[in-house]
Amino acid sequence: MAADVAVVVEHLNGTIAEVSFEMLGQGKRLAAALGGKLRAIVLGRDARAAAEACGTADAVLYVEHEALGGFDPEAHGKALAALCAESAPAVVLVGNSSKGMDLAPDLAVALGVPVVTNVGAVAIEGGTIVATSRLYGGKIHAEVQVAGGRAVLSVLAGAFPAEAGKSDRPAAVEGVAPPADLASRIAFQRLIEPEAADVDITKEDVLVSVGRGIQDKDNLEIVQELADALGCPLSASRPLVDLGWMPKSRQVGKSGVTVKPKLYIAIGISGAPEHVQGMKDAATIVAINSDPKAPIFDVAHYGVAADLFDVVPALTEKVRELKG
Amino acid sequence: MNGNEPSPGETLMNIVVPLQQTPDLVEELEINADGTDIDRDAVTLQLSEWDGQALEEALLLKEAGAGSVTAVTIDGGEADAILFTALAKGVDRAVKLKPSGDAPTGLDHHALARLLAAAVAQLGADLVLTGVQSVEDLDGQLPVLLAAMLGWPHVSVVTGTELRGGAIAVKQEYSGGVMAELEARLPAVIGIQAARQAPRYAPVSKVRQIQKTAKLEEMPVEAPSGEAGLKIRRVFKPEIAGRAEILEGEPAEIAAKLVSLLKDRGLAI
């Protein structure tokens, strides 16, 4: 009912996305604050197995249908809207992932409720939903109050602890019939797995990671020299991959890979939420950025607020000296 | 992807690319007096990065014989510069939207989507390509809101498109380099993450020349009223968690400090 919280659980090839556990943990707290129940929603061709892993929820509703096999935004959107129209939860939490980006605003329009995007914090204040959205690459936040007591929240990965959403408790799963109309103008055709990479950056102890601050492809030489001196590979932020300067397999972040090295040196990377999501759990993070207000300094342990073209060569030299 | 050529007798399509103007993040953003928005008088606007990618993808479709490309943006700010640049890059039409009242602020994508939905209908679009997100996504990403208001299908986080008759095949990106191939029947709205190639560059001389010869079209549109259902309590700069210990000094000193720190912790050295 209007005090309940629903979490849309994302899964691929039998694995539940970490953000879903993060939302289940946070959803539990919100449901308690609202005096309602936490429901998990799982859609798919084989949704039951994923549903079983959501023991944190008071109830797990799963919908299985051939049309929900691959992610077809329209079919998934219809199934989700039908479920939410019926159960009318106060809050629906959706991950701000590729799939979530297609689902959240669409669901909000279908239900006629507000949507808040890029949510990094949420609270219930006297029955009112208050959410904080991280805007402008994380440089500015907006705290908003939702009108009408219901909302869809598109939640940033990494904003809440995943542990709070994991449970060994057997889940109370319940199969729900799909809506009669799952007709879609979109056809899911196939999944494309990435090609094997030369190095697997998720397995490295040390990464020198480079962003758009490097300015020119030829300048990559400067960071490559530091990486060579440290004996580690280079990784990168997304724009360098889109420019074709670095291979996709080296991309850290939301649409790349998540890395947890012992040491991560971020050079000329601003620290946009999509990047931070992929590296915030590195044991030691060093950031070199000429903008002292860059959000990367929020996640870094050590910061150098200076021009990379001065600092990086000096650093390379010192490393070489020490390593002999 | 290849094979974009329409088969003989097929009607050419009209691809509309809405372009958003968003603040340049290289500059420090300030908060307005009542703390409910950024200070819009003090920002430098530029073409939203992802809209630049959408424009490139649309031009690639056009070059493969798909039809024509119309770039639209709301009047004001850098509208002229952005549209003349789009013309220099090869769009067929450049349209300035003139709202009847106040233009929606960057933080009201519902209003922006409502306004664009009316423009898209007037322009008779078969396909809309626009950036998958902007740096101002407070109340939903534009392409999905726009599609929902038009009643069209949508796919977000797309990195490559190909027209196949009355449908568009797209690659949707998930995390870890995994992608999916989908086909959406037209008309549709596609949220572009990255074009198949880096956006082309329009030389300043060419933009200047276009500015002298071409004329931007103008289209009146109704200014929609707010429907996002959000009340902004405050807009603020997050306190720097102050987690990072900042190392100061000349480059050589900083390097020495950093190296000894890493050495003490048994990291890499």
Ligand SMILES: Cc1cc2nc3c(=O)[nH]c(=O)nc-3n(C[C@H](O)[C@H](O)[C@H](O)COP(=O)(O)OP(=O)(O)OC[C@H]3O[C@@H](n4cnc5c(N)ncnc54)[C@H](O)[C@@H]3O)c2cc1C
């Ligand atoms: C669906 C989606 C998925 C995404 N997935 C990812 C992802 O997986 N990974 C990812 O990284 N991004 C991802 N992004 C993009 C993300 O939003 C940012 O655009 C991106 O992370 C910015 O990269 P950057 O920090 O290198 O560039 P910018 O934000 O442009 O930052 C460059 C930085 O360099 C600094 N700088 C400039 N000159 C110098 C100098 N001389 N010395 C030192 N510093 C300097 C600047 O101060 C600035 O902070 C995704 C976006 C979307 C929409």
